[in-house]
Amino acid sequence: MFLLNHTTDNSLIFQKMRETFQHRQKLVNDPGRSVDILSSFPRFLDTKGLVDQDFTLLFDDDTSSRLLQKWDLFFKPHVIKEAKRLTSTPELRHLVQSAESSPGSDLDEATTYDQEMASLLLLLHLLPPPLRGLKSPKISACDAVERLVVFHKSCCSLEEHLCNQQGRQPYLLAVGRQKSKIESFYITMDKRLIPCKANHSLGACDELFKAHFVFNLSYDVALVNFYTFLQTTVYNIDVGKMKESPRVNDLRARLLNQPVALSLVSKKL
Structure with a gap:
């Protein structure tokens, strides 16, 4: 040691x-x-990269690579399509616009995440926090976003952020001058920072998901539907064993009922 x-x-x-x-x-x-x-x-x-290595040792290379291989090619366009069917809100319209934008688009770079993160946040809107009973305060999808990713300006102190952190499940700390141009990602856990190997949103989210298995952590209650979908539908872990909400089941059925798209994916992977 x-x-x-x-x-x-x-x-x-x-x-x-x-x-x-x-x-x-x-x-x-x-x-x-x-x-x-x-x-x-x-x-x-x-x-950097140790979380990814432990996850691959837990499962295998194929399981470890599924999100990065399949998201942009298959899941992202269908998530955007399904998100457009939701009741429109300013936040939702903003995310759809960002998810569909091309590099260099005329968007507010200071307040808008890149295409990858926007599409992941749309998935969170499709799978909002579950209701927790009458005595528990309701958490909206917008509220749940900061349980997944927190933007931190690169000119500000990381130590100060950690000192102000409340006890909570792991989340991504996205550090940069503006949301659309993140310079580095960290997994924030127990008031400490695990640097992500990836310098892009999808790769960082991949590492955040994997950290739950590597360190045997439960999902944040507000993100349980989001993470369960990734686990069973994208990574194919514990399919049929993991308890899923009706929302997760329904979304998977709608997304996977795409025979033409799926055949294209299988040919390209």
Whole structure:
């Protein structure tokens, strides 16, 4: 462990993290242990790509690559199509416009996320937070957005953001001068930052999803429908075993009832 925590050789870090993978999984899956996994394995905090490696070791290369391979080609256009059927709101129109925009489009770059993030946020609007009973406050899809991704201006202090953070499930911290031009992404977890290997929205969301499995974390209650759809419909994990809401079932049925599009996807993948 001393060598793992002190070496500056990236290839050696990845090798040692592979060798300690089974031990790490025992720690995060043992309900009787209260282990701060980021303190035990601090290389997650300074080495990009370790979350992706652990997820691939948990599953396989095919499962690990599904979101990046299938989103733009198949899921994104159908998510946009379904989102246009929702009751129109200024926020929804803004996201659709951004998701359909081409690079260099005349959009407000300071307040508009790029195509990839906009399309993912449209999925969140299609699968809003579930109702939690009469005594729990209702959370809208717009409110849930900041449980998935928070924009942070690159000129502002990251430490100050972490100090003000409330205890919550992991989310993306998107750092840049404006929303449309994010310079770096972090997974924010336990008031610490795990740097994302990806410097684009879809790749960062891919790593955020994977972190839940790597660290054995439950989904944020407001994002459970969103993450469940990604898990069962995009990554094909625990299909038929994972409890799904009627909204998730219905959206999957509508999206996958696209025989022509699916045949095109299978030929290209």
